[in-house]
Amino acid sequence: MNIQDSTVLFIGAGPMEEAMISGIIQSAIIPSSQIYVNNKNNKVRLKELQSKYHINIFQSNETHLSNFNVIVMAVQPKNIDEILVQLQSTLNSEQLILSVVTSIPTDYYEDKIENQPIIRAMPNTSSMVGESATGMSVGKYATNEHVEIARMLLNSIGEVYVIPEDNMDIFTGIAGSGPAYFYYLMEHMEHAGVEGGLSEQLIRNLVAQTMYGAAKMVLGNIGSPEILRKNVAAPGGPTEAGLMALEAFGGNIAIKEAVINTTKRSAEMNQPFTKFNSASLINK
Numbered sequence: 001m002n003i004q005d006s007t008v009l010f011i012g013a014g015p016m017e018e019a020m021i022s023g024i025i026q027s028a029i030i031p032s033s034q035i036y037v038n039n040k041n042n043k044v045r046l047k048e049l050q051s052k053y054h055i056n057i058f059q060s061n062e063t064h065l066s067n068f069n070v071i072v073m074a075v076q077p078k079n080i081d082e083i084l085v086q087l088q089s090t091l092n093s094e095q096l097i098l099s100v101v102t103s104i105p106t107d108y109y110e111d112k113i114e115n116q117p118i119i120r121a122m123p124n125t126s127s128m129v130g131e132s133a134t135g136m137s138v139g140k141y142a143t144n145e146h147v148e149i150a151r152m153l154l155n156s157i158g159e160v161y162v163i164p165e166d167n168m169d170i171f172t173g174i175a176g177s178g179p180a181y182f183y184y185l186m187e188h189m190e191h192a193g194v195e196g197g198l199s200e201q202l203i204r205n206l207v208a209q210t211m212y213g214a215a216k217m218v219l220g221n222i223g224s225p226e227i228l229r230k231n232v233a234a235p236g237g238p239t240e241a242g243l244m245a246l247e248a249f250g251g252n253i254a255i256k257e258a259v260i261n262t263t264k265r266s267a268e269m270n271q272p273f274t275k276f277n278s279a280s281l282i283n284k
């Protein structure tokens, strides 16, 4: 199987799936004619995705599930069982399930569909612009070929980090959910900027460019975040005053707690689907 010839079915047409499709189409790694999408109820949403990305709507009477090389699961955990019931009797052991579903371990799929190659991934919505930071863990029936297919597909939407599956909850706390923290920060910087007199037209780009520049400095190995922060904040200067306020209002604790809470919730959501108790991991 090679990636350019693969046909891919996305199950679940929410924002995560759209972000992945958008990134994949922009990277041109697979022609849009080989991408199919399926959803539970909302047919309007499927039409919208079809016309936006020139992909296909999956119709079970036209295309058999066995035609897909990769099936991407992009639904909520509560919907997984109803889908597995349909897939159980249909899939063959060549077909790769690439699951981006939060909190469903690979062995949950493997117990339900014997010998099935499963790869679990935790992307983020920056897939939309090819800039996801995606964690990937490999199930026990996935071959090297499956791993390469998944890696290429996920690489087309950003950076890929192969991680032990035990790290998936904390990976979610940092990277899967991470964009939401940054958007929250940006929202509040926007409000403060407008209240301080900057125009609404200016503020959006200004905040985003500031965040983008800071991320690019770190990615470019110009220095650690700590050193780079100190470079901005001269003793007794305005930045130091701002950082002192951030700390005085619990900014440092708030950021850490956000990561811990997300990680805990992710672990908690694993419980109905897991054989091992990952809750212990978050107290390490």
Ligand SMILES: NC(=O)C1=CN([C@@H]2O[C@H](COP(=O)(O)OP(=O)(O)OC[C@H]3O[C@@H](n4cnc5c(N)ncnc54)[C@H](O)[C@@H]3O)[C@@H](O)[C@H]2O)C=CC1
Pocket: 011, 012, 013, 014, 015, 016, 017, 038, 039, 040, 041, 042, 073, 074, 075, 076, 077, 079, 082, 083, 100, 101, 102, 122, 123, 124, 125, 176, 177
């Ligand atoms: N949104 C995000 O930033 C990220 C989401 N994820 C995970 O990806 C998965 C999808 O996320 P979202 O798109 O945000 O969720 P969502 O809940 O917005 O979308 C899920 C979609 O699945 C569809 N669906 C439900 N049951 C179905 C079925 N039986 N057959 C076909 N379609 C079905 C729903 O109609 C809905 O459109 C979740 O497990 C989420 O935790 C992972 C990383 C990041």
Ligand SMILES: O=C(O)[C@@H]1CCC=N1
Pocket: 102, 172, 176, 177
């Ligand atoms: O919070 C959620 O439901 C998902 C998991 C990672 C990002 N969004």
